Amino acid sequence: MAISITEKAAERAQKYLKSRGKGIGLKLGVKTTGCSGMAYTLEFVDDALPEDKIYESHGIKILVDPKSLIYIDGTELDFTREGLNEGFQFNNPNVKDSCGCGESFTV
Amino acid sequence: MQFNIDLDRLQKSYRIIQAEIHPDKFVSASQIEKNQSLIKSTEVNDAYQTLKNPIKRARYLIKINLKSEENNSTLPPSFLMQQMEWEEHLESISEQKSELEKFRLLINGEYQKNLSNLESVCDTDKNWDGAMEILNEIQFIDKLNYKIIQQINLIETK
Amino acid sequence: MALLQISEPGKSTMPHEHRLAVGIDLGTTNSLIASVVSGAVSILEQGNKERLLPSVVHYSSSNPIVGSEAKNLQIKDPKNTISSVKRLIGKNLSDIDTKFYSLDLKDDDGVIGIQTDKGIKNPIEVSSDILKKLKETAEESLGNELYGAVITVPAYFDDAQRQATKDSAKLAGINVLRLINEPTAAAVAYGLDQNKEGNFVIFDLGGGTFDVSILNLSKGIFEVQATHGDANLGGDDYDQVIFEWLCKSNKINVTNSKIKQKLFALSREIKEALTNKDSIKINETIDKKINIQCELSQQEFEEITKKLTKKTISSTLQALRDAELSVSQIQGVVMVGGSTRMPCIQNAVKEFFKQPLLNNLNPDEVVALGAAQQANILAGNTNDNLLLLDVIPLSLGVETMGDIVERIIPRNSTLPVSMGQEFTTYKDGQTAMIIHVVQGERDLVRDCRSLAKFTLKGIPPLVAGAAKILVTFQVDADGLLSVSAKEQSTGIQSKIEVKPSYGLSDDKVKKMLEDSFNLASEDKESRALSEIKIEGSQLLEMIKNAIYEDSDLLKEKELNLLQETLNELKKSLESSDRNNIEELTKKLNDDSQSFAAKRMDRSIQKALTGKSLNSLEF
Incomplete structure (x- = not known):
């Protein structure tokens, strides 16, 4: 499997990277804790680490550290809008259960 | 410590320290760290201002070197005469902006001259009583300079 | 589903621990809110897609109406519609010129009270209603509760005005990360830290306030060298001049507040039209009796407002002098505030500095954008290193015998700052002493702003002049003052600490806050x-x-x-x-x-x- 990004999300990410003025791509990962055990992280990347897995989708480099990969392999990063609020969303096939807020999950 | 210091280095050190301890760095910290940051940052600002300004720096140097804090030195009569002359001159040109500007340049020249005197008296001769005398003169000149600027501001805001 | 934003490397937060930070430009005419989202700073739009929220509040229904809707009610119902409240905040009735207002203003226990159909409102409440509205917008569009805000104030705001602004934020339930000065925020937004070094002038003419600041920039450090200005000079004053010109040239004697409102609105339209026209013909029917027909040229407008423009230039000159810099040592001049769009201002500033002006960012938005960037840094959401070293705009002192001000902290001192001064008793056996704190540059107490009066008690009875009382002023990074006094000749220390008490006391703010939570x-x-x-x-x-x-x-x-x-x-x-x-x-x-x-x-x-x-x- 791999990690991918929708065209819409790629467009946004490209825009944000440009306005930030630096960075080689995005880094997806998970952190433990949160209300359902694990939480997603989404960060800009300035320097890749040697162990990072690198994917490319719609012109955006996506980095994942190997420890996180098992939890999010197959994930597609999307960009959506809910009312005035807009942002990124993880479509993760591994998730069994997520907390009401969607920010943390269990596998 | 001496009177002649590297101002560029002073500014750099000041900025490094503030970047470390300024209250902005402790916005989300505990109350105790906020307090300490406020105290230290205030002290560092005070120290920086004291060292940056030549008059304050000289006053500080004299204070730590002259054990007594009493200011016993009197201004020499020649300087008192000069002082009166300058005050009268300021009075007579108080409404003429170009004359005031000219006078300001002259006073500024006097200020610079005294400053280099102060440097040799402090750093070479280590004559603190002498330094006190020059400091008194310089303080007068500084005040006069301030008065001239005030006068110019006044004309401009009219 | 909560939506994610992209964090800076290593700055991802735990769920429900996001530090959503915003910058708020609480303006005289319009207010804005901005935030850094996924590394990009942007203005948060209001529900109706507007970027500016008119700083107008209308009180007649159970909930206050804020923004464009309130602005539309201004002419219909001027008495219950409050605009330009920034001109009133932190002031007494005697401080202000009531001719600007078609409101029913009264003294309400030392604070200005505005009589509306919904009772008496004070400027802190009105500001807090504007802030509440902005907060709602932000939480809706960021999808979560706010962690905190940086709120901007004119650099030339005095202590009372700053304290009142902070109180209104408290009342709106906003955690104030820092109050910062508008010109300093503008400097941040210009990203001057990125590539520029040297001395920059920020010329900020808003709706009701004027500020000029001189900053030295070097590798992410913004050190304010000097600031000057006028807390009562802005675009509104230019409107006022046009209003007076209209009345005079059309021989109108204004008596009712609705007509006054209409003429003010017309004056503003004329001013705005003159931004890109050489001349404007006016043909307007105000009511059955009044019809206005005249023409105003750019040149004539420049002439009738010359006095105002000159004031801004002379403030600029004084700031330069305070910073000990000359025009040739200035690397750039940044124009901020909607009123800097006026050609007469642009020309005057260009001519004074003999260089082209930096005005590529929208002058209405630049302050909010800078505040948002600073909020993001203060909240710890980024690895950027940036430090603002700002100054106190007006000297602080205490009253001594004979109505004379003894200056304790001189203006343009870098914040935070603390200074003390020793005072003594003037009567034998004196056990109490009144300390009157004032702010301003003038020598006489009555020409300065009175901030607080408090009594230091428990001085040991000694002969006149024997007691030594150290009065210490501490001004924090928000520019807010606290005063403490200590008797130190005898070892008996009677120390009290007082926050200036003008306008609303801490207790009153607390009570209002509790009431609002109900x-x-x-x-x-x-x-x-x-x-x-x-x-x-x-x-x-x-x-x-x-x-x-x-x-x-x-x-x-x-x-x-x-x-x-x-x-x-x-x-x-x-x-x-x-x-x-x-x-x-x-x-x-x-x-x-x-x-x-x-x-x-x-x-x-x-x-x-x-x-x-x-x-x-x-």
């Missing part, structure tokens, strides 16, 4: 308990970490004492004994002051030795 007393109790628990556990964590890192700074006895209090507090935090938690938190706080001070000294040492002084980064 909480039952049980809720209040549980709220208070959870607040003190959070405070206690934060302190606990901090001290634990500090001991882990720097225990070598403590003597064994000190360490044991701290550990003991730590354990007690830890146990207490599991209970619901609010008083006990509060007590132990205070004890731990007191016990660890000197430890915290030593740690701070160590970090200074580290910072200085970490970088060889010859290759300093800054």
Whole structure:
């Protein structure tokens, strides 16, 4: 499997990277804790680490550290809008259960 | 410590320290760290201002070197005469902006001259009583300079 | 589903711990809110897609109406519609020129009160209604609760105005990360830190205030050298001149407030039209009797407003002089505030500095954008290093005998700053002393702004001149003053600490806040308990970490004492004994002051030795 990004999300990410003025791509990962055990992280990347897995989708480099990969392999990063609020969303096939807020999950 | 210091280095050190301890760095910290940051940052600002300004720096140097804090030195009569002359001159040109500007340049020249005197008296001769005398003169000149600027501001805001 | 934003490397937060930080430009005419989202700073739009929220509040229905909707009611119902409240905040009735207002203004216990159909409103409440609206917008569009805000104030705001602004934020339930000066925020937005170094002038003419600041920029440090301005000069004054010109050239005698409002609105339209036209023909029917027909040219407009423009230039000149800089030493001039769109201002500033102006960012938005960037930094969401070193705009002093001001902190001192001055008694056996705190540059008390009066009691009765009372002023990074006084000749220390008490007392603000929450007393109790628990556990964590890192700074006895209090507090935090938690938190706080001070000294040492002084980064 791999990690991918929708065209819409790629467009946004490209825009944000440009306005930030630096960075080689995005880094997806998970952190433990949160209300359902694990939480997603989404960060800009300035320097890749040697162990990072690198994917490319719609012109955006996506980095994942190997420890996180098992939890999010197959994930597609999307960009959506809910009312005035807009942002990124993880479509993760591994998730069994997520907390009401969607920010943390269990596998 | 001496009177002649590297101002560029002073500014750099000041900025490094503030970047470390300024209250902005402790916005989300505990109350105790906020307090300490406020105290230290205030002290560092005070120290920086004291060292940056030549008059304050000289006053500080004299204070730590002259054990007594009493200011016993009197201004020499020649300087008192000069002082009166300058005050009268300021009075007579108080409404003429170009004359005031000219006078300001002259006073500024006097200020610079005294400053280099102060440097040799402090750093070479280590004559603190002498330094006190020059400091008194310089303080007068500084005040006069301030008065001239005030006068110019006044004309401009009219 | 909560949506994610992209964080800076290593700055991802735990769920529900996002630090959503915003910048708020609380303007005289319009207010804006901005935030950094996924690394990009942008203005948060209102529900109706507008970027500017008119700073207008209408009080007639049960909930206040804020923004465009309120603005539309201004002409219909001027009495209940409050605009330009920034001109009133932190002031007494005697400070202001009532001719600007078609409101029913009165004195309300030292504060200005505005009579509306919904009762008397004070400027702090009105501002807080604007802030509440902005907060709602932000929480809707960011999808979560706000962590905190940076709110901008004119650099030339005095202590009372700053304190009142902070109070209105408190009342709106906003955690104020910092009050920053508008020109400084603008400098941040210009990203001057990125590529520029040297001395920059920020010329900020808003709707009701004028500021000019001179900053020295070097590698992310913004050091304000001097600031000057006029808290009562802005675009509104240009409108006022046009209004007077209209009345005079059309021989109108304005008596009712609706006509006044209409003419003001027309004056503003004329001013705005003159931004890109050489001349404008006016043909307007105001009411059955009044019809206006005339023409105003750019040149004539420049002529009738010359006095106002000249004021801005002379302020600029004074700021330059205070900074000890000349025009040739200025690397750039940044134009901020909607009123800098006026060609007469642009020309005057260009001519004065003899260089093209920096005005590529929208002058209405630049302050909010800069504030948002600073909020993002203060909230710890980024690795960017940027430090603002701002100054106090007006000198602080106390009244001495004969109505004379003794200056304690001179203007343009870098914040935070603290200075003291010794005073003595003038009568034998005197045991009390009144300390009157004032702000301003003039020598006489009556020409300065009176901030607070308080009485220092408990001075030991001695002969006149024997008691020595040290009065200390501390101004924090928000530019807010606190005063303490200490009698020190006898070893008996009578020390009091007073925050200036103008406008609203802390108690009144607290009460208004409680009223607005409308909480039952049980809720209040549980709220208070959870607040003190959070405070206690934060302190606990901090001290634990500090001991882990720097225990070598403590003597064994000190360490044991701290550990003991730590354990007690830890146990207490599991209970619901609010008083006990509060007590132990205070004890731990007191016990660890000197430890915290030593740690701070160590970090200074580290910072200085970490970088060889010859290759300093800054």
